[in-house]
Amino acid sequence: MLDAIKRFFQQFWSQFKPPRWFSWQTLIFLSLFSWGMSLLNSVLSDTEFVQDFLATMGWIFLTLGVGWALADVKFEFLGLTIYPGPWITGALTCTFLFEGVRDEFPALSFVSWPLISAAIAAVPKFLKRGPEFKVPDAKGRQELVILFLVSIILSCWFSFHFLLQDWLGDYPSILADRFDRSAFVINTARRLRVSDSRGVLILNLAETIVIEQLEGRSLAETELWLFNVESRVADIEAQILQRISSLEENVLWSLEGSVSGDAPRYTLDLRAVWQGPSSYLEGYFLQKSCFITQQPVQNRPAASPPTVSQVACEPISDLLPLDSIPTSQGS
Amino acid sequence: MFSVMPLRAIAFQCLFLLLAIAIEAAVLREALKLPYRKSVEYAASINLLSTAVGWLIFFSLEPLVPLNLKFQLINCIFFDQWSSSIAAWVILAGFATFFISFLVKLSGLDLLRLLLQDKAEKEPEQETQVEKSRRYQNTVRARKNAREGPSRANAVLIANALSYTAILLVLFIRIIVPADTRL
Structure with missing residues (x-):
């Protein structure tokens, strides 16, 4: 029995062992470790500060690890090359940053998501080998301009969505009506009630x-x-x-x-x-x-x-x- | 929370942006003698900029509108009901949008050129200018302004007018198409 468990862990380790110590797998392991310790801490003692600190470290390690892991992932869509990495990293960052105010300002994490993702995507363009700071060339600057403008418009769409939700909160009876004619919104609810x-x-x-x-x-x-x-x-x-x-x-x-x-x-x-x-x-x-x-x-x-x-x-x-x-x- | 979403607005905005970028890129390419890629990049940048500025103006004005106008606005957004009292506002807003977007696009184009200027390109130009006599330089600059300044403004104005015409045409088609076959 003990042997079986040992073998299981050996296999697990050989499967998931970080190829190098300085790699994204290490960061993911660190985040799991932090969370584990945070959980352990919450079970054993009741020091909220230590628990929160460890959970926070867990989030930071996870965000960095995921960002690193997805750095080279890309796919083609309609002739455009899309890098999903910054968007996922941005989503993790926003969830982490605005966790505390989610009930008060639910819009905040959505509205800032495109902006933070664009900022994350822009970082590599300002770095050169070393790593040192550099000003991107004209082509890079043009890409950055379009990237930031698109992300501003995306976050405006999110704000518009939440503005509509505010209106529906103030005037909920609007929901009983038909939105068929609208040029702006659709109602995904199956039936009007x-x-x-x-x-x-x-x-x-x-x-x-x-x-x-x-x-x-x-x-x-x-x-x-x-x-x-x-x-x-x-x-x-x-x-x-x-x-x-x-x-x-x-x-x-x-x-x-x-x-x-x-x-x-x-x-x-x-x-x-x-x-x-x-x-x-x-x-x-x-x-x-x-x-x-x-x-x-x-x-x-x-x-x-x-x-x-x-x-x-x-x-x-x-x-x-x-x-x-x-x-x-x-x- | 996610049962009512502004997906139609997003779809229309994408369509209008694509239309405007395509039209304005063609105009800018003709008027400013730009290569294909650059003209599309310029048109995309200035149109995205004017859209973003438009949204920011909307969000800053929205809390200020009086309650009555707010009901009209909700009516327009959710039910496409345009009363005659709001029609004057809409026409006014249309004119304001056209001219503000023209100014934003023109200054956006200037900013973009400034931003994309390479130091390597700029320096030799300055050197040669130092060598030239001041008078000659002045005439060159005046000629350059006469050639480029108004023509750029003209190009942006024509581009803006054409893209607005196309967008109005699409909106007009939407009005003609019966409601039950719409998007």
């Missing part, structure tokens, strides 16, 4: 509030409520906007209500109207219809009314263009 629109949240809250306020009331009370539907709905809207998380898009939502039907059956149409950016020219709305009926009270006490209201609501409609609001009939 109406539930991405916060109108759904608003209407569901409105439903519970309406049920709370109307269910079990007498016909007279219900009719009074329905008669004042505009101010009631405005109150409900204010309540809802306080309850849902306050995003910048909240000002673009409004709740409207209209009543149709005749005693004793009424229909209350609740509409969440979106007046922000959308593929519908005038904006769109979501609608939920609630049917208010009168139910006789079982074994009622003497003072209570003969019937009470019952509210039943339909599921929420799809996005409807705003110019198709039906004219409401009087309550």
